Amino acid sequence: MKKIMNEPNQIVTEMLDGFVAAKPGKVKRIPDTTVVTRKDSPIQNKVGIVSGGGSGHEPAHAGYIGKGMLDAAVAGEVFTSPTPDQVLEAIKAVDGGAGVLLVIKNYTGDVMNFDMAAELAEAEGIDVAQVVVNDDVAIDDVDGRRGVAGTVFVHKIAGAKAEAGASLEEVKNAAEKVIANVRSMGVALSPCVMPASGKPSFELGDDEMEVGIGIHGEPGTERKTLGTADEIAVELTNHILEDLPEAEEIAVMVNGMGATPEMELNLVNRKVQEILQEKGVKTYKTFVGEYMTSLEMAGCSVTLLNLDDELKELLDSPSDAPALRV
Numbered sequence: 001m002k003k004i005m006n007e008p009n010q011i012v013t014e015m016l017d018g019f020v021a022a023k024p025g026k027v028k029r030i031p032d033t034t035v036v037t038r039k040d041s042p043i044q045n046k047v048g049i050v051s052g053g054g055s056g057h058e059p060a061h062a063g064y065i066g067k068g069m070l071d072a073a074v075a076g077e078v079f080t081s082p083t084p085d086q087v088l089e090a091i092k093a094v095d096g097g098a099g100v101l102l103v104i105k106n107y108t109g110d111v112m113n114f115d116m117a118a119e120l121a122e123a124e125g126i127d128v129a130q131v132v133v134n135d136d137v138a139i140d141d142v143d144g145r146r147g148v149a150g151t152v153f154v155h156k157i158a159g160a161k162a163e164a165g166a167s168l169e170e171v172k173n174a175a176e177k178v179i180a181n182v183r184s185m186g187v188a189l190s191p192c193v194m195p196a197s198g199k200p201s202f203e204l205g206d207d208e209m210e211v212g213i214g215i216h217g218e219p220g221t222e223r224k225t226l227g228t229a230d231e232i233a234v235e236l237t238n239h240i241l242e243d244l245p246e247a248e249e250i251a252v253m254v255n256g257m258g259a260t261p262e263m264e265l266n267l268v269n270r271k272v273q274e275i276l277q278e279k280g281v282k283t284y285k286t287f288v289g290e291y292m293t294s295l296e297m298a299g300c301s302v303t304l305l306n307l308d309d310e311l312k313e314l315l316d317s318p319s320d321a322p323a324l325r326v
Helices: 008-022 084-094 108-123 150-163 168-180 229-243 262-278 309-316
Strands: 027-029 035-038 048-055 072-078 100-105 128-133 182-188 208-211 222-225 249-256 282-289 299-306
Touching: 008 027, 008 035, 008 048, 008 072, 035 084, 048 084, 048 150, 072 084, 084 100, 084 108, 100 108, 100 150, 100 168, 108 128, 128 150, 128 168, 150 168, 150 182, 150 249, 150 299, 150 309, 168 182, 168 309, 182 229, 229 262, 229 299, 249 262, 262 282, 262 299, 282 309
Parallel strands: 048 072, 048 100, 100 128, 249 282
Antiparallel strands: 027 035, 035 072, 182 208, 182 299, 208 222, 249 299
């Protein structure tokens, strides 16, 4: 598949340069790193929020930098965890004296490298806490569940709590409340193509779909005959609801994987809302669009977040992050 790029080994750094150039008054790049921060970082006496991971998930993660969300994002190579030294630079860049929370998706490389960076930061006197997002119900083993689009809700809630002046412990607790109450599942209609190799990550027939995909181009947990928008929505939503505790009032996210038109995402959302209404589950807020992608993969994921009064207030709190404005 053809791609708009220069040298494949420069794609991440050139992407970050372009991102910062588009938002000169909002963000800055730490020289000689893959770290992007808020323009006003570090903010004194505010808990810093850092997230990141491999590139190829845009607008994640730099798109969520802004007042009310992340203070910094650190980018690895495509679908590859950032190194501990890069994560350490992000922690140091946002430390305003109140500590730093790391939001980590549950992949081995991310968990290991962010953990190493936290140890290095603590050795330099920075108070660091960590949360690990594992919202993907396609994986039966809870400990092995991957962090996918539900991570965006963690960014939003933790960021709002930190912006309100909460302590590091309070911000971590809010993030963990989201993690305990958010579930996601996705489907792919086509694979993505790695920039370096130019080859698809897996093969799919015209009449096939992969159910239970992650966000790194990996195949799903089950291959099926291509379904309609309604059939896809039913499969994903029912699977999530079976795992979601006490769903009464929720936030919904229908997320595109990179190459699915918003028209099609709204078809899925239509059926998701119908299912929830039939089950007596109230929808408080809905997000439809691209929030956590997998390069140019065609497909979508559905995320449901149980809400209480605190989470609703934090979800509604202002954010000027370019990928999620409130």
